[in-house]
Amino acid sequence: MRSFEKLRAHLSAARVVLGAIFVGLIVAACASGPGGGGGGYSEGEGGLAPTGSGGVKVALLLPISGSGDTPEIAKALRQAGELALFEFNNPNVTLIPKDTKGTPQGAAAAAESAVSENAELIIGPLFADEVRAVAPVARRGGIPVIAFSSDRNVAGNNVYLMSFLAGADVDRIASYALGRGKKNFAVLIPESAYGTIAEREFAKTVAAAGGRTVVRATYSTGGASLSGPVGKVANAVKSGQQVDALFLPAGPDELRTIAPMLAQNGIAGGKTQLLGTGQWNYPGIGNNAALVGGWYPAPDPGGWNRFSQRYKNTYGSQPPRLASLSYDAVSLAVSLSNNPPGDRYTSAQLTRSTGFAGVDGLFRLLPDGTAERGLAILEVQSSGPRVIDQAPKSFSSRAGVYGNRSFVEN
Structure with a gap:
């Protein structure tokens, strides 16, 4: 495994090749499974060694030893989160991975461990039933949760979802x-x-x-x-x-x-x-001639393309689409980490009306636990989608990005 310093040097070299990369306000999360593929963490006991040396502890709850393909997804999520950490200068965060084993029981135990280690924020878990198990543990410990589930029924009461929810676009x-x-x-x-x-x-x-x-x-x-x-x-x-x-x-x-x-x-x-809708945002949609000229909402593809290139340069493989959520969640944690203790991850900080800029564009967490995103409008072309209406750059000009929706959906 590369050391933290070696990976940081590698990323600096990649920046020279790729040119100036906008990281700015990007808000993010993190993850990855055991065994790494070029990751910048040491395995440690059980492959769960922390990454970084900052004073603010952020726990990453992922199905590292889950069934099926979930360990590979967890691995990519962890690596994306680490990439976010490495791209900040001297971040004040230590990422502490916790294995949920892909089960509610494992997730609850991982959350208990995070509380006992004085984590100030929990990022993850991935599945809705895991989030349900983690939520009461985190509430008792006074720790907010930024999860990856796409089930809006688990959002709220200090649980926030980074995912793209059905109908939100x-x-x-x-x-x-x-x-x-x-x-x-x-x-x-x-x-x-x-x-x-x-x-x-x-x-x-x-x-x-x-x-x-x-x-x-x-x-x-x-x-x-x-x-x-x-x-x-x-x-x-x-x-x-x-x-x-x-x-x-x-x-x-x-x-x-x-x-x-x-x-x-x-x-x-x-x-x-x-x-x-966002379901149209898949590779090769322009190969279907009947859909050419159609409009659909999606993140501006430029952000994802830049992120995936940096990820590939660092880890040697293309990231899964979920990886951007992890990167943005960890970036969010880092961007708020220099606030005073007790004021880092409060509801007011996490749901600030101006939001954050991430890999997939502007977003903000809402008091109901869901996320509002600033999306572009793309037009289907045979050569690939074309942006015909840019994503908004700010939430501040009006109540809601598009005028008809308030900050909190009812």
Whole structure:
């Protein structure tokens, strides 16, 4: 294993190759599994040796010895967090990894250990059932938790989620479409929990701006025929009904089936504006010609590209997409670590209205435990997505990034 100093020197050399890298206010987290791949930590007993020598202790709760592929995910999360630590100059933080074993019982024990070692902040765990087990332990110890679960039901009461939550991006695409004169919408919704959330958030934003849904169709995600739902939307358009755009909150597998059918029915390829969600943010979406010209909300890809290059230069492999959450959580911990004891990770500090800038752009933690993010609007192109509306640079100019949402969602 490289020493802390050797890795710091390696990163300095990488900066020369990559040019100036914006780290600034980036707010972050950390993780990684045992055995390292070029990491800057020593294994120590059980592979859980701390990283850094700062006076502020931050615990990292990860499924280091979990089942399946979770140890590899944990390894990448730990390495991303360490990268954030190394990129700060003389950080006042020591990262203390704790193995949750991928179970609620293991997570509770890891949290108890973090409390006993006087950790001031817990980053992680990864899974919702682990977060539920950690939360009461952390509350008794007076320690806030920044977790990676995407289940909003575990957020709140001093537990904050760094993850991208279902439906949280819908206001962005709806507001952008409304701002471009789209008022009458068709919706084609999957019959799933995600579809229910996405449709609810879309309807809320559209109604608040005086728009309306004029055609609604749903489809089963269990492999049933899509000809009926697609035909319903197509017939409305062909009959001359005013449809300015079609909202399609579908994932990659569904889009590969639905998009050609839309094209065959004359409502794709720019003839009717297609609107997606963050589920459209996958490699190669532009290979589907029927989706070219469609709009969807996502982080500006530049931040992720720069981060993944630095990660690859340091550890020799591409990071999983979750790694940016860990980097941002640890960066957040470091950026607040120089505050006086007792005032570092208070609710007021963690939920400051100006937020933080991270790998995936501007974000802030909300009092309800969820995160609000400043997203760009991307347009599908055959050569790759193109940013057509920049992500906001500040939360300060108005109540909410896009105008229709308050700081705390109800």
